[in-house]
Amino acid sequence: xxxxxxxxxxxxxxxxxxxxxxxxxxxxxxxxxxxxxxxxxxxxxxxxxxxxxxxxxxxxxxxxxxxxxxxxxxxxxxxxxxxxxxxxxxxxxxxxxxxxxxxxxxxxxxxxxxxxxxxxxxxxxxxxxxxxxxxxxxxxxxxxxxxxxxxxxxxxxxxxxxxxxxxxxxxxxxxxxxxxxxxxxxxxxxxxxxxxxxxxxxxxxxxxxxxxxxxxxxxxxxxxxxxxxxxxxxxxxxxxxxxxxxxxxxxxxxxxxxxxxxxxxxxxxxxxxxxxxxxxxxxxxxxxxxxxxxxxxxxxxxxxxxxxxxxxxxxxxxxxxxxxxxxxxxxxxxxxxxxxxxxxxxxxxxxxxxxxxxxxxxxxxxxxxxxxxxxxxxxxxxxxxxxxxxxxxxxxxxxxxxxxxx
Amino acid sequence: xxxxxxxxxxxxxxxxxxxxxxxxxxxxxxxxxxxxxxxxxxxxxxxxxxxxxxxxxxxxxxxxxxxxxxxxxxxxxxxxxxxxxxxxxxxxxxxxxxxxxxxxxxxxxxxxxxxxxxxxxxxxxxxxxxxxxxxxxxxxxxxxxxxxxxxxxxxxxxxxxxxxxxxxxxxxxxxxxxxxxxxxxxxxxxxxxxxxxxxxxxxxxxxxxxxxxxxxxxxxxxxxxxxxxxxxxxxxxxxxxxxxxxxxxxxxxxxxxxxxxxxxxxxxxxxxxxxxxxxxxxxxxxxxxxxxxxxxxxxxxxxxxxxxxxxxxxxxxxxxxxxxxx
Numbered sequence: 092x093x094x095x096x097x098x099x100x101x102x103x104x105x106x107x108x109x110x111x112x113x114x115x116x117x118x119x120x121x122x123x124x125x126x127x128x129x130x131x132x133x134x135x136x137x138x139x140x141x142x143x144x145x146x147x148x149x150x151x152x153x154x155x156x157x158x159x160x161x162x163x164x165x166x167x168x169x170x171x172x173x174x175x176x177x178x179x180x181x182x183x184x185x186x187x188x189x190x191x192x193x194x195x196x197x198x199x200x201x202x203x204x205x206x207x208x209x210x211x212x213x214x215x216x217x218x219x220x221x222x223x224x225x226x227x228x229x230x231x232x233x234x235x236x237x238x239x240x241x242x243x244x245x246x247x248x249x250x251x252x253x254x255x256x257x258x259x260x261x262x263x264x265x266x267x268x269x270x271x272x273x274x275x276x277x278x279x280x281x282x283x284x285x286x287x288x289x290x291x292x293x294x295x296x297x298x299x300x301x302x303x304x305x306x307x308x309x310x311x312x313x314x315x316x317x318x319x320x321x322x323x324x325x326x327x328x329x330x331x332x333x334x335x336x337x338x339x340x341x342x343x344x345x346x347x348x349x350x351x352x353x354x355x356x357x358x359x360x361x362x363x364x365x366x367x368x369x370x371x372x373x374x375x376x377x378x379x380x381x382x383x384x385x386x387x388x389x390x391x392x393x394x395x396x397x398x399x400x401x402x403x404x405x406x407x408x409x410x411x412x413x414x415x416x417x418x419x420x421x422x423x424x425x426x427x428x429x430x431x432x433x434x435x436x437x438x439x440x441x442x443x444x445x446x447x448x449x450x451x452x453x454x455x456x457x458x459x460x461x462x463x464x465x466x467x468x469x470x471x472x473x474x475x476x477x478x479x480x481x482x483x484x485x486x487x488x489x490x491x492x493x494x495x496x497x
Numbered sequence: 498x499x500x501x502x503x504x505x506x507x508x509x510x511x512x513x514x515x516x517x518x519x520x521x522x523x524x525x526x527x528x529x530x531x532x533x534x535x536x537x538x539x540x541x542x543x544x545x546x547x548x549x550x551x552x553x554x555x556x557x558x559x560x561x562x563x564x565x566x567x568x569x570x571x572x573x574x575x576x577x578x579x580x581x582x583x584x585x586x587x588x589x590x591x592x593x594x595x596x597x598x599x600x601x602x603x604x605x606x607x608x609x610x611x612x613x614x615x616x617x618x619x620x621x622x623x624x625x626x627x628x629x630x631x632x633x634x635x636x637x638x639x640x641x642x643x644x645x646x647x648x649x650x651x652x653x654x655x656x657x658x659x660x661x662x663x664x665x666x667x668x669x670x671x672x673x674x675x676x677x678x679x680x681x682x683x684x685x686x687x688x689x690x691x692x693x694x695x696x697x698x699x700x701x702x703x704x705x706x707x708x709x710x711x712x713x714x715x716x717x718x719x720x721x722x723x724x725x726x727x728x729x730x731x732x733x734x735x736x737x738x739x740x741x742x743x744x745x746x747x748x749x750x751x752x753x754x755x756x757x758x759x760x761x762x763x764x765x766x767x768x769x770x771x772x773x774x775x776x777x778x779x780x781x782x783x784x785x786x787x788x789x790x791x792x793x794x795x796x797x798x799x800x801x802x803x804x805x806x807x808x809x810x811x812x813x814x815x816x817x818x819x820x821x822x823x
Binding site: 164167168171172381384387388409413416417436437438442443444480481482 | 611612614633634635653654655656657659668671673675676677695696697698722724725727746
């Protein structure tokens with residue numbers, strides 16, 4: 092709390108320095124109303140995410156930095172509205188109960204909590220005693236079940252689901268007239284779920300899975316020197332004798348083999364999914380729709396690039412800021428009602444407003460397709476029509492949902 | 498007000514006397530780093546002026562002799578001599594200047610600095626920075642009241658129209674509008690401020706006296722999804738009867754009757770229309786179309802697009818020296 096305050100004050104000081112030498116006049120106080128402080132919780136998983144490329148290894152404050160950046164933006168608006176926003180954070184210890192962790196944040200005043208948790212822990216937190224008093228923002232779990240069979244009325248999904256990511260990717264591949272896919276799936280549960288989403292998407296939009304192969308995680312060293320030589324021999328052998336295909340789809344959420352596929356496939360084919368062309372909610376190279384502004388603000392403050400998890404954190408924090416600006420952050424019921432109302436339209440540098448699906452509390456959003464250097468395209472693609480919102484061509488739609496919100 | 502009108506009339510008379518100077522439109526090409534100059538009599542491209550990194554906002558000096566250009570990536574303002582059609586001066590403008598306006602007396606230049614949350618005031622004679630007012634996140638839209646007393650700036654991420662006292666450089670009021678406000682414009686009588694919200698898809702009409710929203714205009718373009726209708730530029734005719742609102746990726750200008758606040762018509766223009774400008778006689782409106790790299794010419798009387806003129810890369814704003822823009 093104190094650390095937050097000093098950081099915030101330091102930020103403010105930096106802001107004043109920026110406009111030196113002539114100092115900007117501070118904003119006029121808007122009213123005599125007592126300041127409203129909104130405490131936002133940040134609950135994060137114990138385990139570190141992993142990656143094959145060292146360039147993709149997440150920063151220590153991955154996600155939380157994005158949330159802090161969103162809080163900064165909220166606090167600027169708050170100066171005009173008599174509101175302040177502060178962040179309290181809790182990182183799960185291995186084996187710690189997610190409900191107890193949420194209770195800690197709730198005890199420190201947080202009614203809105205950003206959660207970067209596994210699906211299992213997110214449900215534990217949501218169904219705990221503290222969960223009944225909080226509104227959770229899922230920024231880190233793409234699992235469909237959280238939006239479907241196990242959807243919860245106190246969990247808003249800011250992160251896109253696997254089906255949304257898969258649909259965003261597949262729409263583009265079909266626009267390119269690449270219709271035949273060879274799926275390579277890892278041996279972990281998350282990999283299988285990602286493969287399911289990719290296959291469902293291909294079927295949904297008229298693509299064809301010509302074959303599916305499994306890449307078993309043999310526990311090899313990811314970045315050992317000898318590994319590279321081995322991989323060069325291993326991947327071509329693994330991918331040979333495939334039926335004719337246009338694109339290899341890698342389903343490797345566990346980061347075991349996916350990024351080893353490009354340039355090593357037996358046939359000269361592009362890779363997409365977990366490597367090559369990757370669907371995501373943010374990319375540090377993205378600069379459309381005014382995004383450069385946010386990228387620069389973030390990079391100045393944190394001296395690193397903004398990740399997709401950071402963007403999910405920023406977006407969730409800004410949602411709470413918008414609720415506060417519209418007098419809807421007093422209690423979680425009012426906030427939830429505001430997010431579901433026609434008045435809610437979030438500007439998040441995606442070229443169109445983001446709104447909430449009322450049937451499962453998933454944030455509607457475009458999906459960026461990144462090649463690691465640039466954003467190749469943004470889905471939904473032209474020609475994928477929907478009677479309500481083209482964004483609803485991404486992910487499971489209202490008629491398909493298994494979610495029954497209580 | 499009577500003074501304002503007579504001053505405008507005087508400028509028109511002056512312009513009529515020197516047509517060569519009166520009939521140029523200046524277009525900022527955001528990615529081309531140039532200004533395209535269009536001869537408004539013939540509606541032909543006259544010349545292209547290299548100007549510096551990321552030109553966007555444009556403003557005209559009160560005597561019509563200078564067009565100021567905000568260079569976002571150079572952190573500078575360039576001054577273009579409207580006679581010689583060359584850059585006559587540049588000066589530092591603070592970080593990332595986006596839109597600019599001049600005060601009616603011609604003495605002050607107002608700049609929204611998108612990257613430092615500031616509305617900056619410059620003395621145009623000395624090019625000296627007078628001070629700033631701290632605004633919300635990502636200031637952009639800018640409008641000056643006809644009496645010169647109030648400056649309205651919009652902030653894209655804070656979603657506000659900030660009313661600033663032009664003399665004391667202090668915020669008078671902050672009005673919450675819809676998501677991502679891009680532009681503000683006063684009606685010529687100074688009574689209303691219109692603010693566009695790109696993501697919110699609306700125009701908020703704010704009473705300039707009470708500083709409360711009195712009405713919201715929304716746009717429904719037949720055959721287009723609501724999310725593709727993104728109001729950005731607002732141009733109100735000098736006589737105050739018609740407002741033209743550019744709808745960005747909808748590739749259309751909405752024509753709004755200012756009095757009834759009803760949409761009269763949608764005109765198909767080039768792709769990704771940003772800002773626009775009237776000719777001094779209000780007979781034509783020229784629009785800058787960011788993706789098709791052209792300018793559409795609208796016959797205001799007929800409400801028809803009569804021509805398109807190819808310009809530089811990513812045209813963003815347009816000014817036509819003449820009576821002060823509302």
